[in-house]
Amino acid sequence: MRNAAPDSRAIKAMKKTQRNRKIFQWLVIDRRTIPEIKEEFGIGRARAYVIAREVEKELAAEFEQDKLSTKARLTASLENMMRQLWTDYLDSGGQVDVVTVTESGEGSSTSTTTKEQRRDAALAAQARGCANDIRNMWGLDAPRKQAITNADGDGPAEVVHRVESMPPEQLQAIAEARTVIETTATIVSDEDAAIPNAKPVKPRATHVIGELPIPE
Secondary structure (H helix, E strand, C coil), X not given: CCCHHHHHHHHHHHHHHHHHHHHHHHHXXXXXXXXXXXXXXXXXXXXXXXXXXHHHHHHHHHHHHHHHHHHHHHHHHHHHHHHHHHHHHHHCCEEEEEEEEEEECCEEEEEEEEEEECCCHHHHHHHHHHHHHHHHHCCCCCCCCCCCECCCCCCECCCCCCHHHXXXXXXXXXXXXXXXXXXXXXXXXXXXXXXXXXXXXXXXXCCCCCCCCCCC
């Protein structure tokens, strides 16, 4: 009798799952109306949508599990193929005996020489292709976010532009832009002073450029 209880619970859970899957099918796939669902299963709108969301989560989890299982099987096949290709590549090179038969009027003579045979690069390329397929399948080459830190690694890095490293043309352009900004600010201030009750207008430049040497 003790073994009958777990079986009974398993059967009850299986029946509940089947019922919920059928409700999900009626509501989501078959597009049955709420009155039809209520008549068949005895539940209202709110309960039907709760069950549909639960089944959707279960199906998504099952899909992910199936996807992982498929990826694992493909990975095992690719790994076996890669090992075999790499073994064939290593065995494709080495010393080989070349037998040469020379025909002459006195008969034939045979000579044997040993040559170093290169390994087959195509086999190595195919093995690397299997390894790349595995990496792409599991997203091992996907870009990762990396925080840029200082040399000590205990804080964000500060980007410092050194004026000395700028080319003369860039320094000249910065100096000319600074002159234009200052001139525009002066003109705007003079015009505002001539207008009664005018509010002072700030120049649009919010970054002040310090004293920069202008190349000769």
